[in-house]
Amino acid sequence: MNVIHTENVTKRFGSFTALQGVDLEVKQGEVYGFIGPNGAGKSTTLRILLGILQRSSGKATIFGKDVWKEAVAIHQRIAYVPGDIQLWENLTGGEVIDVFLQLHGNMNRKKRDDYIQRFQLDPTKKCGTYSKGNRQKVALVAALASDADLYIFDEPTSGLDPLMERTFQEAVEELKQKGKTVLLSSHILSEVEQLCDRIGIIKDGEIIETGTLEELRHLTRTNLVIKTRDPIADLHDWTGVYEAEENGGEWTFQVDQKQMATVMEALSRYQIIKLESIPPTLEDLFIRHYENQQR
Structure with a gap:
């Protein structure tokens, strides 16, 4: 009702x-x-x-x-x-x-x-x-x-x-x-x-x-921290990956939800030794949505 x-x-x-x-x-x-x-x-x-x-x-x-x-x-x-x-x-x-x-x-x-x-x-x-x-x-x-x-x-x-x-x-x-x-x-x-x-x-x-909130998470990206045994040279060029930064072999970046499976499959080839996933907040969602709308 x-x-x-x-x-x-x-x-x-x-x-x-x-x-x-x-x-x-x-x-x-x-x-x-x-x-x-x-x-x-x-x-x-x-x-x-x-x-x-x-x-x-x-x-x-x-x-x-x-x-x-x-x-x-x-x-x-x-x-x-x-x-x-x-x-x-x-x-x-x-x-x-x-x-x-x-x-x-x-x-x-x-x-x-x-x-x-x-x-x-x-x-x-x-x-x-x-x-x-x-x-x-x-x-x-x-x-x-x-x-x-x-x-x-x-x-x-x-x-x-x-x-x-x-x-x-x-x-x-x-x-x-x-x-x-x-x-x-x-x-x-x-x-x-x-x-x-x-x-x-x-x-x-x-x-x-x-x-x-779960239904609206498609509007934003998931934050990831990852470290692999084999070095990744070009992560910032991957489709669906944003704001990638590398420090001491550890990468922090964002991934579009729709590209998550593809990105994770590609990362697995580099032998993952550390992986942290931080769900997007409503603030992430809000800012991202308005960025999309302005574009």
Whole structure:
């Protein structure tokens, strides 16, 4: 079952087209990573899903309801953390969290206090004194302490230190175990790689690739370190081999997935005595994909 479904969604601001035929499907119980460079259309897509912006054309639903016409009913079942947090400066962090939870209609003080402790937030300080990281914590606690069916996070760990990033990741894992659905927009690729079941890459307002991390690995190369008994003289000239460097008889290089079998067969003739394979990361995938697109 799809919790989020968009079909050929476009958004125009005058003569500028921000989104061009965006198709997005997020299934119930999955963590979906939404990645792309600044200006790619991530935030515009999220604002359309939240009913903040009206799409120019296409179809967009959450829980089977139209995101524009039935926004109020949808918001009763979702929690949202924006990328740029603005809070009431004269209220304390705890008061802001309580306002959001009461608006959501499901105040659970034990859950609230647990997340405040986990994120090491002082709820007695006024929001006007908070750093960016502490403002982020207020929004995260308010979202995570609510009993929503869908959680939408837009750059949720911006301003957090590595320890708090880890706390957030643990919280998302717990949501997943409870069968909740999460849409995570992030530029921290290691975060997306660790948490997400599927990934969508958006560029210039278009979804250019979507799938599981394993399904998307065809876009990148595997990193290899190899040492052979017999010297290899011309590895950098082999088809499918890139960025080959030799140091003391040991080669480090990258291989296209589709050429892996051919390259390994050829290497075996040189009597391999050391072989290390490092799987490509999402960052490798991301950079490689954009290089291909630019070409």
